[in-house]
Amino acid sequence: MGKRRLCPCGTGVPYGECCGRLHRGEAKAETAEQLMRSRYSAFAVGDVDYLLATWHPATRPSSLDLDPGLRWQRLDIVRVADGGPSDRRGTVEFRAHYVQGRHAGELHEVSRFVRQEDAWVYVEGKVF
Template identity: 55%
Template sequence: MASRACPCGLPGTYQDCCGRLHRGDSAAATAEQLMRSRFSAFAVGDEAYLLRTWLPSARPAGSVQDRRVKWTRLEVLESSGGSVVHTEGTVRFRAHYLDRGRPGEMEEHSRFVRYEGRWVYAGAL
């Protein structure tokens, strides 16, 4: 996947975009960047990253991925807060997928908070 476009929709390759966050080379600077990197983690099957970037008190106990679903495209619809100077932020997005070959989409308004200095996913609003 090194030379493929990043699933998050931003320009650049996966390796240079969300891949560096997944590898731990850097942390998301904004809530939107974290949300995009989490979408990419769903797309590439990086469940460890998803769990690491989930607020511990809201993290599910079991698996968070359905292997039958292939995440294909992300649209960021709006965001508020979540910048380098904020401690909370929200991002509303639409994620497109294929479920056993059938196209679908889901929309969510997500809440993000800083936890131990890093952005984490706190759940849907």
């Protein structure tokens, strides 16, 4: 049996046991950070349906086109404020590293999340 692929979100857990469970609808994110990690992983594996499903309806785009030439390399969580299992709101600051062609880059964002109908959803982010 080959080595199981680790989750792109950086937990060190195999994808199928980590964010893959959320992407398949077998579990829901318990915290804003877990939703942030699962959304990063969805970008990394190209799961547009999951990204749209976890986006707040008031700010969700009607469609989402991912750049096939962009490869997400690493996620670093910088800061988490609130967003725990009993919170209604949370903020996650992160740095997402990518490669596009020969260019390496970084997306630095502070994302806002809310709990809606007992599930965490992404509201918006401020990019630095």
